[in-house]
Amino acid sequence: MPRGVVPRRPARSGSQDKARVVRAPASVKLATPSRPGKTITGKAALANKSSGSAAKQRPRTSAGRYNPVAPERIAEILKRLDELYPDVKCALTHASAWELLVATILSAQSTDVNVNRVTPELFRKYPTVEAFAALSPEQLEPDVRSTGFFRNKSKSVVGAAKRVVAEFGGQVPDDIEKLLTLPGVARKTANVVLGSWFNKAVGVVVDTHVHRISRRLELTKQDDPQKIEQDLMKVIPREKWILFSHQIIWHGRKLCIARKPKCAECSLETLCHAGDKTWSTVDMHKNAKA
Ligand code: SF4
Numbered sequence: 001m002p003r004g005v006v007p008r009r010p011a012r013s014g015s016q017d018k019a020r021v022v023r024a025p026a027s028v029k030l031a032t033p034s035r036p037g038k039t040i041t042g043k044a045a046l047a048n049k050s051s052g053s054a055a056k057q058r059p060r061t062s063a064g065r066y067n068p069v070a071p072e073r074i075a076e077i078l079k080r081l082d083e084l085y086p087d088v089k090c091a092l093t094h095a096s097a098w099e100l101l102v103a104t105i106l107s108a109q110s111t112d113v114n115v116n117r118v119t120p121e122l123f124r125k126y127p128t129v130e131a132f133a134a135l136s137p138e139q140l141e142p143d144v145r146s147t148g149f150f151r152n153k154s155k156s157v158v159g160a161a162k163r164v165v166a167e168f169g170g171q172v173p174d175d176i177e178k179l180l181t182l183p184g185v186a187r188k189t190a191n192v193v194l195g196s197w198f199n200k201a202v203g204v205v206v207d208t209h210v211h212r213i214s215r216r217l218e219l220t221k222q223d224d225p226q227k228i229e230q231d232l233m234k235v236i237p238r239e240k241w242i243l244f245s246h247q248i249i250w251h252g253r254k255l256c257i258a259r260k261p262k263c264a265e266c267s268l269e270t271l272c273h274a275g276d277k278t279w280s281t282v283d284m285h286k287n288a289k290a
Pocket of ligand 1: 216255256257261262263264266267268269272273274276277278
């Protein structure tokens with residue numbers, strides 16, 4: 001935290017959730033040693049008032065307005081994420097593209113920890129995609145029950161296995177169009193498999209953490225995962241797409257949690273204006289929320 005900046009904790013009343021608008025006072029005294037007592041007005045007064053604060057370094061458009069997706073702000077966010085999470089990888093335990101596909105399908109509405117508890121025994125029991133393809137969804141249900149939504153997940157996993165065997169020779173395809181033809185596979189799952197197993201940056205994984213934190217960091221205003229992904233693909237350099245998703249997912253687990261983000265411990269804090277921060281040294285923007 002910069003010296004001299006007094007952090008403020010958002011009021012319980014929520015009144016502080018509003019974006020703070022700094023207005024130029026009609027006139028302020030400019031107390032410089034050389035010209036004591038000189039009075040300045042309007043924009044100059046505002047510039048003087050802002051000097052030395054975080055606002056001074058805020059990225060702006062050519063029209064002078066704050067731009068949350070200015071390249072220098074994005075670069076600083078990525079730099080701080082690199083420092084926080086230098087070598088993060090997919091948290092789902094897997095040893096093949098097929099195992100990663102299954103684990104990602106099972107992770108919907110569940111936690112990675114929960115899925116990792118289930119999959120070792122699951123892959124021991126059914127070691128190949130052909131073994132899954134030979135099942136009926138009902139046979140698989142007891143094995144994946146604890147991950148939630150187990151009927152739909154069983155249907156998706158068995159359906160995907162049958163199609164991988166019938167259409168792709170038992171190999172999970174490394175092509176997004178083909179992956180999207182598998183039951184239970186949407187862009188998030190396809191991006192996880194392509195990025196984490198095939199190392200192909202075709203898109204950005206938008207899970208619940210990326211959804212929430214992208215909005216808090218004002219990288220998007222959208223609420224629909226596909227639109228969020230499109231926004232992120234525009235502002236994040238392609239070579240960062242895979243790592244960025246992993247870093248944001250870890251950030252969402254460790255600090256930027258849904259209900260009570262640990263803003264006082266977060267090194268992105270001075271760049272973050274989220275309206276639902278629990279601690280802030282900068283203005284908060286009411287529309288930047290999870
Ligand atoms: S400052 Fe708070 S809301 Fe912003 S990214 Fe960090 S933890 Fe999340």
